[in-house]
Structures are given as structure tokens and as C-alpha cells.
Amino acid sequence: MRNDSHLPQALQGLRLPLVASPMFILSGPELVVAQCKAGIVGSFPALNAREAEGEPPLLDAWLTQIAEALDKHNQENPDQPAAPFAVNQIVHRSNSRLNRDLEICVKHKVPIWITSLGAREEVNEAAHSCGGIVLHDIINNRFAHKAIEKGADGLIAVAAGAGGHAGPQSPFALIREIREWFDGPLLLSGALATGEGLLAARAMGADLGYMGSAFIATREANAVPGYKDMIVSGGADDIVTSSLFTGVSGNYLRPSIEAAGLDPDNLPSADASSMNFGDGSSKPKAWKEIWGAGQGIGAVKQIAGAAELVDRIEAEYLAAGARMAAEFAR
Ligand SMILES: Cc1cc2nc3c(=O)[nH]c(=O)nc-3n(C[C@H](O)[C@H](O)[C@H](O)COP(=O)(O)O)c2cc1C
Numbered sequence: 376m377r378n379d380s381h382l383p384q385a386l387q388g389l390r391l392p393l394v395a396s397p398m399f400i401l402s403g404p405e406l407v408v409a410q411c412k413a414g415i416v417g418s419f420p421a422l423n424a425r426e427a428e429g430e431p432p433l434l435d436a437w438l439t440q441i442a443e444a445l446d447k448h449n450q451e452n453p454d455q456p457a458a459p460f461a462v463n464q465i466v467h468r469s470n471s472r473l474n475r476d477l478e479i480c481v482k483h484k485v486p487i488w489i490t491s492l493g494a495r496e497e498v499n500e501a502a503h504s505c506g507g508i509v510l511h512d513i514i515n516n517r518f519a520h521k522a523i524e525k526g527a528d529g530l531i532a533v534a535a536g537a538g539g540h541a542g543p544q545s546p547f548a549l550i551r552e553i554r555e556w557f558d559g560p561l562l563l564s565g566a567l568a569t570g571e572g573l574l575a576a577r578a579m580g581a582d583l584g585y586m587g588s589a590f591i592a593t594r595e596a597n598a599v600p601g602y603k604d605m606i607v608s609g610g611a612d613d614i615v616t617s618s619l620f621t622g623v624s625g626n627y628l629r630p631s632i633e634a635a636g637l638d639p640d641n642l643p644s645a646d647a648s649s650m651n652f653g654d655g656s657s658k659p660k661a662w663k664e665i666w667g668a669g670q671g672i673g674a675v676k677q678i679a680g681a682a683e684l685v686d687r688i689e690a691e692y693l694a695a696g697a698r699m700a701a702e703f704a705r
Pocket of ligand 1: 398401463491512536538539564565566587588589666667668671
């Protein structure tokens with residue numbers, strides 16, 4: 376039995392100690408509901424819910440849709456209740472929707488809030504005001520300290536090889552340094568795409584894994600077929616790190632950079648001051664088809680349903696655990 380009694384209630388009793396990370400454009404209600412029904416925490420960036428001018432907030436509608444779908448599942452499957460869901464807030468100062476989105480999330484009593492790109496006390500207070508917990512994503516120990524000082528409940532260590540805005544540090548170094556002073560909820564991300572990797576994250580001292588790119592090649596992900604195919608055919612050699620597209624260092628699929636007519640081996644760098652989340656993404660429209668992914672995609676061999684992916688990760692996790700248990704029993 377996994378002992379998770381030290382974790383906040385929202386993170387207890389999951390089928391697997393795993394949170395599916397929020398991904399710009401790709402994660403919406405369909406993917407989140409499938410992840411939660413499969414027993415892991417599903418999540419989406421609030422900025423993915425974008426209504427047309429003059430229409431009511433789509434975030435409000437999405438949160439109602441997710442809550443209703445999960446309630447229905449729980450009534451029909453009392454023995455296998457859905458995991459709770461999380462909403463990601465980009466707290467960067469250029470996100471002009473932040474206050475409105477916070478109010479909507481408080482109204483819906485969102486249970487888990489994932490914050491990225493800057494820790495802000497008022498966001499943590501908003502989450503706590505409705506009984507939610509905040510997990511803040513960081514790429515080094517200094518930012519980890521800052522996040523906890525500002526009132527986050529837990530940390531997501533984004534290590535080298537992660538999709539999106541990856542950190543440069545080894546997961547071994549990062550987890551060890553954080554665990555020297557922090558015994559609260561700690562998640563690890565960065566190229567995690569297997570059950571063996573998840574077990575390794577737990578052995579290192581993380582409470583849960585945090586996995587994104589593997590879910591791009593699921594049927595429920597909002598990605599064009601070419602993107603999903605590129606995840607299936609790609610591996611770590613196909614991942615290029617560049618700051619050009621958003622102003623911060625991120626990981627992208629090499630063939631998508633080539634398809635846009637750029638040379639992946641000679642990309643100029645960009646300044647962090649060019650980051651702007653005013654319209655949802657900090658990536659200019661011209662680079663819409665430059666696709667993000669982490670180094671773990673070599674483990675993704677097919678496009679599958681999110682539930683099938685979770686089944687695969689669970690089988691690997693249990694087999695790896697049994698192998699280790701047998702080794703230590705000797
Ligand atoms: C295409 C893509 C888009 C992402 N968008 C976001 C985002 O909007 N907000 C966020 O907090 N993280 C975002 N991430 C980062 C993930 O939250 C997470 O750190 C990452 O997926 C973990 O690494 P992995 O992809 O190797 O599993 C994104 C990642 C990818 C691959």
C-alpha cells in the first residue's frame with residue numbers, strides 16, 4: 376500500500392501517484408475528464424478556454440462540463456471514483472485575464488491549482504479561499520524557496536528534458552536539494568513517460584510524477600494528427616532546446632522546426648522580455664506549427680486513448696516495483 380497520508384486530501388488515494396500536466400492548446404475538457412476517470416489528476420491551462428469576443432467566459436462552461444462529467448462517473452462507478460482535476464494559471468504579469476480567471480476558479484471551487492511563471496501571494500490566497508491547494512512549478516531550488524515563502528502548498532520540479540519551458544537541471548540534483556528543506560508535496564517532471572520512470576521519481580523522493588508529452592499522442596488531446604504522429608515517431612534526438620519561440624528556453628520537435636523553414640541547429644536566441652501571454656500563448660502566431668515536446672517521447676509507440684496510456688504506465692509501475700521488491704527481499 377502506498378502511504379500518502381502526509382499529502383493534502385486532493386492528492387490522496389489516486390490509482391497512480393501521477394498528475395497529467397497542463398499543456399497549452401492540447402489539454403481541454405475531453406482530455407482532463409479522460410485522465411481523471413482513469414484515476415490520475417488531469418489538468419488544463421485556464422488560458423486554453425478562449426471564448427469569442429462578447430461571449431460568456433468559456434472557462435466557466437468548461438469547469439461546469441468537467442464537474443458534471445466527473446460527478447456522473449462517480450455515481451456510476453462508486454468503486455473507482457475519478458481523481459480530482461487541476462487548473463493551471465500562468466501568473467506572468469502579461470496575462471491580462473488572470474483576475475477574471477481566478478474569480479471563476481474560486482466560484483467553481485477548483486480543488487488543485489497549478490501556477491507557473493512567477494509565484495504570487497494573491498493567487499495562493501484565492502485558491503485557499505475556496506479550499507484548493509496550490510502546486511507551483513519551479514526549475515531550481517531558489518525558485519522553490521520563493522514559491523513556498525509566498526504560500527504555495529507544494530512544488531513541481533521541472534527538470535531537464537521536460538516539454539514546454541523545461542529547466543536545465545538534473546532531476547537527481549533538483550529533488551535532493553529541495554528535499555533537504557521541504558517535506559511537503561513534491562512532484563517531478565521532465566521526460567517522464569513510463570511507469571519505470573514514475574517509480575524512479577518516487578524512489579528519488581518525489582511524491583508524484585508530472586507527465587505531459589506522452590499525453591499529446593492520445594485520442595483526447597487537442598492536437599492535429601501530424602503532431603501526434605511526430606510524437607510517436609520521435610525520440611530524444613528529435614528534441615531541440617531554444618528560447619527563440621517564446622523568450623524562455625523550451626523544448627520543441629526538430630521536424631516541426633524544419634517544416635517551418637528554420638534550421639534547428641542555428642536558431643537565434645530571444646530575450647525573456649519578449650514573453651507576452653496577453654492572447655493566451657507567448658508564441659507568435661507565425662510559429663503556431665512549431666510543436667513542443669519533452670525528451671521522453673521515445674516511449675510513446677502509438678496513438679491511444681488516455682485510459683490505455685494510464686493502463687500501460689500502471690502495468691510498468693507495478694512490474695518495476697515488483698522487480699525492486701524482489702531484489703530487496705533477497
Ligand atoms: C506542448 C506543451 C505545452 C505546455 N504548456 C504548458 C502550459 O500552458 N502551462 C504550464 O504550466 N506548463 C505547460 N507545459 C509544461 C508541462 O506542464 C510540464 O512541465 C511538461 O509537460 C513535463 O514534461 P514532459 O512533457 O516531458 O512530460 C507544456 C508542455 C508541452 C509539451
